[in-house]
């Protein structure tokens with residue numbers, strides 16, 4: 340049972356043409372709590388508002404926090420569609436396991452999400468490039484100083500109408516190949532969507548921005564040699580017609596967009612490899628004119644073309660510095676399936 344309490348003070352909705360990513364929040368949120376006696380309980384939809392939490396809650400001190408990110412789209416006829424939301428909740432349970440957070444029921448989370456979106460459907464923007472971004476998250480709430488696994492947790496879902504993730508929209512981005520800081524290493528939390536992974540990245544992202552690059556391209560933590568992923572995207576590089584992405588070996592996030600892209604590419608007969616790819620191989624391909632394209636993939640940006648890589652102080656242009664053909668085809672195919680322009684032949688859409 341999900342109890343619904345509606346707000347008495349609905350907010351005015353932002354203009355569709357001026358939506359900054361993640362700054363506007365809808366009127367309501369979903370919340371439930373966990374304790375060892377009752378398990379997950381007290382599921383409710385309540386007005387979006389600040390909440391009380393002890394300053395000693397474990398989440399603030401030892402970082403037991405996980406989250407997800409997904410989107411809902413509203414079609415011209417008003418139908419609301421989501422892209423593979425179940426996979427996000429399944430991944431969230433895997434992140435929960437890594438951070439010793441109790442599992443939740445995925446079917447129940449799907450019901451809660453559908454009910455929240457139904458409540459907030461008037462907040463879903465319809466203009467080109469806009470959507471409703473969905474952020475489920477779980478935090479450890481035991482008031483306690485001393486490292487331990489929390490006994491109590493809170494699960495939230497909040498919603499934010501969004502425009503493009505990058506302020507330049509679909510313009511190609513530049514990446515700074517980080518060769519000092521590391522994001523993840525074997526046996527760590529790289530494949531979990533936990534808050535700490537993002538805090539770890541900030542220093543390198545700050546450096547990249549100060550040098551004039553948009554984002555960081557992470558290399559493996561051990562040898563700083565192999566291409567892993569970008570801040571919030573998986574990375575694909577096309578060399579001489581082969582589309583290459585890092586294999587899932589525990590250090591990168593198993594992106595749902597990544598999996599969809601691999602499926603689409605295989606379906607269309609492209610050569611796709613999930614394999615180790617050294618930065619040396621990428622740069623030597625560039626020198627030989629064989630670095631055809633590069634792009635990042637993720638829920639927020641869907642597909643983001645990469646025009647330039649900086650490694651050890653030298654800039655390398657990817658392809659002709661513009662969006663490549665495969666990148667363009669993938670963006671069109673994936674957003675086309677999401678918006679109902681193309682047939683959903685892989686059964687990825689979830690209608691609310």
Ligand SMILES: Cc1ncc(COP(=O)(O)O)c(C=O)c1O
Nearest residue numbers: 571572573592594595596637638
């Ligand atoms: C570190 C990281 N890698 C990759 C991705 C892309 O994953 P997805 O396609 O599931 O959004 C994300 C975004 O969630 C991310 O945070």
